[in-house]
Amino acid sequence: MLELTLQTMPFLLEGFLNTILISLAAISLGSFVGLVLGLGRTVGPKPVQNIIGLYVHLVRATPFLVQIYIVYYVLPTTKLSIFDFSNFMAAVIALTIYTSSYTAEIVRGSLEAVPKGQWEAAAAVGMKMRQRLLNVILPQAWKLTLPPLAGVYVLVIKGTSILTVIGVVELMRQGEDAIHRHPAHIMWILFLVASLYFIYCFPILRGIKYMEKKIAAKGARSVAGDAQW
Amino acid sequence: MADGTAQNDVLVKVEGLSKIFKTADGRTINALTNVNTFVDRGEVVAIIGPSGSGKSTLLRTMNGLETISEGHIHIDGIDLADKKTDMNALRADVGMVFQHFNLFQHKTSLENITLPQTLVRKRTKAEADQIAMDLLRQLGLDHLANNYPSQLSGGQQQRIAIARALAMQPKLMLFDEATSALDPEMVGEVLDLIKGLATDGMTMCLVTHEMNFAREVCDRVIFMDAGELVETGKPAEFFAKPSTDRAHQFLDKVL
Ligand SMILES: Nc1ncnc2c1ncn2[C@@H]1O[C@H](COP(=O)(O)OP(=O)(O)OP(=O)(O)O)[C@@H](O)[C@H]1O
Numbered sequence: 226m227l228e229l230t231l232q233t234m235p236f237l238l239e240g241f242l243n244t245i246l247i248s249l250a251a252i253s254l255g256s257f258v259g260l261v262l263g264l265g266r267t268v269g270p271k272p273v274q275n276i277i278g279l280y281v282h283l284v285r286a287t288p289f290l291v292q293i294y295i296v297y298y299v300l301p302t303t304k305l306s307i308f309d310f311s312n313f314m315a316a317v318i319a320l321t322i323y324t325s326s327y328t329a330e331i332v333r334g335s336l337e338a339v340p341k342g343q344w345e346a347a348a349a350v351g352m353k354m355r356q357r358l359l360n361v362i363l364p365q366a367w368k369l370t371l372p373p374l375a376g377v378y379v380l381v382i383k384g385t386s387i388l389t390v391i392g393v394v395e396l397m398r399q400g401e402d403a404i405h406r407h408p409a410h411i412m413w414i415l416f417l418v419a420s421l422y423f424i425y426c427f428p429i430l431r432g433i434k435y436m437e438k439k440i441a442a443k444g445a446r447s448v449a450g451d452a453q454w
Numbered sequence: 455m456a457d458g459t460a461q462n463d464v465l466v467k468v469e470g471l472s473k474i475f476k477t478a479d480g481r482t483i484n485a486l487t488n489v490n491t492f493v494d495r496g497e498v499v500a501i502i503g504p505s506g507s508g509k510s511t512l513l514r515t516m517n518g519l520e521t522i523s524e525g526h527i528h529i530d531g532i533d534l535a536d537k538k539t540d541m542n543a544l545r546a547d548v549g550m551v552f553q554h555f556n557l558f559q560h561k562t563s564l565e566n567i568t569l570p571q572t573l574v575r576k577r578t579k580a581e582a583d584q585i586a587m588d589l590l591r592q593l594g595l596d597h598l599a600n601n602y603p604s605q606l607s608g609g610q611q612q613r614i615a616i617a618r619a620l621a622m623q624p625k626l627m628l629f630d631e632a633t634s635a636l637d638p639e640m641v642g643e644v645l646d647l648i649k650g651l652a653t654d655g656m657t658m659c660l661v662t663h664e665m666n667f668a669r670e671v672c673d674r675v676i677f678m679d680a681g682e683l684v685e686t687g688k689p690a691e692f693f694a695k696p697s698t699d700r701a702h703q704f705l706d707k708v709l
Pocket residue numbers: 475476477483484485503504505506507508509510511512
């Protein structure tokens with residue numbers, strides 16, 4: 226078993242590296258796009274809100290597998306050179322779209338969860354929309370995005386395993402290859418693959434828990450700190 | 455105060471103001487219908503009337519929190535119905551006090567008062583701090599400068615909220631039921647503060663259910679019913695002998 230592990234590990238790690246690269250790229254790009262879309266959906270002009278709403282619903286109501294096929298197989302048939310990407314690029318793009326749609330909804334939900342009175346008070350003192358968002362709304366809203374965002378990030382990381390269908394060399398793909406070579410050890414190889422996913426995802430979930438606790442504690446501390454009067 | 459009736463004393467002029475809300479299910483609500491009124495500089499006006507009569511809507515159109523469906527509001531000559539009017543600049547000059555205080559929850563009392571000054575009035579932090587601390591001292595709240603809203607009583611929060619508005623040196627202050635959400639024992643401290651502002655000559659419009667306060671402190675009463683301005687007059691006359699049946703019925707109920 227040790228021998229098998231030592232033998233397949235470098236091979237799995239090669240895929241794992243791509244899993245990390247693709248998911249990190251998709252998470253950062255998708256979060257940024259999602260933030261912009263979420264803001265546009267909440268405070269943008271009505272037509273913009275509607276277009277973003279349509280995008281979000283389209284992406285969320287279709288399976289990721291379909292999306293990746295469209296990005297990698299259908300778009301290039303238009304023969305437009307901008308759609309002429311490698312499978313690696315296609316993977317990043319499809320996952321970015323996926324991440325952005327969920328992030329946009331999370332951002333919108335947290336912006337709307339800030340009480341209306343906060344928006345009105347910020348407006349009533351003469352702040353411009355940008356100032357209201359930056360100084361009053363977002364500082365109260367961002368904490369609310371953390372737990373659901375962590376959930377989406379973990380979904381995205383695990384979602385990279387689907388990329389095997391367009392031949393991206395990622396962790397799942399390498400796992401499948403290893404199983405073909407050592408069919409007798411399917412259990413052990415799957416265990417190794419699952420462990421690597423776990424090692425990647427678990428700290429994210431824990432990290433968010435820790436941040437949530439820290440934020441809560443900070444609130445509590447400021448209460449305690451001022452209790453001197 | 456309201457007696458100097460020269461034209462140029464008018465700070466707020468409301469002409470033919472109507473407000474129509476469209477609800478999500480497509481109905482329309484006439485919250486205000488052809489309202490005409492004015493507020494003189496230095497005048498304190500109470501807006502009273504039954505629930506749903508359009509008091510809040512009238513107040514909120516005065517600082518652009520609600521758009522104007524028809525008619526005009528001029529504040530110090532600025533037309534709020536004009537699309538080109540910079541609403542943010544106008545709001546900086548019109549203070550608003552809400553029923554539920556609406557202090558910025560993530561900011562201390564002091565920061566609540568300094569934030570609008572630095573962002574909107576472009577004061578330096580030192581200037582803003584100075585003005586805020588002076589106000590807090592005047593109001594006897596300086597010991598609460600570093601408290602967050604969640605650590606304050608309702609009465610304290612509302613007084614901080616008033617200080618936040620005052621720090622902008624507004625031309626006009628709007629109060630929408632500023633004491634309705636307060637425990638009875640805290641109503642007095644907020645009303646006293648507003649009374650002080652009246653004495654200092656601040657121009658104010660107050661939506662209120664405190665009829666005694668309206669009678670005592672205000673120069674004029676506006677009575678609203680079903681979106682219309684039904685009657686306006688001096689408190690002494692209005693409360694003693696309202697000239698319309700609707701006002702009469704209302705006063706019978708609340709007094
Ligand atoms: N955003 C809105 N959308 C739809 N209808 C509204 C909206 N705001 C107010 N209304 C309606 O407009 C009418 C006037 O409401 P407004 O809040 O001005 O009354 P009010 O006199 O302040 O009442 P209250 O004493 O209960 O505060 C009511 O029928 C109310 O339901």
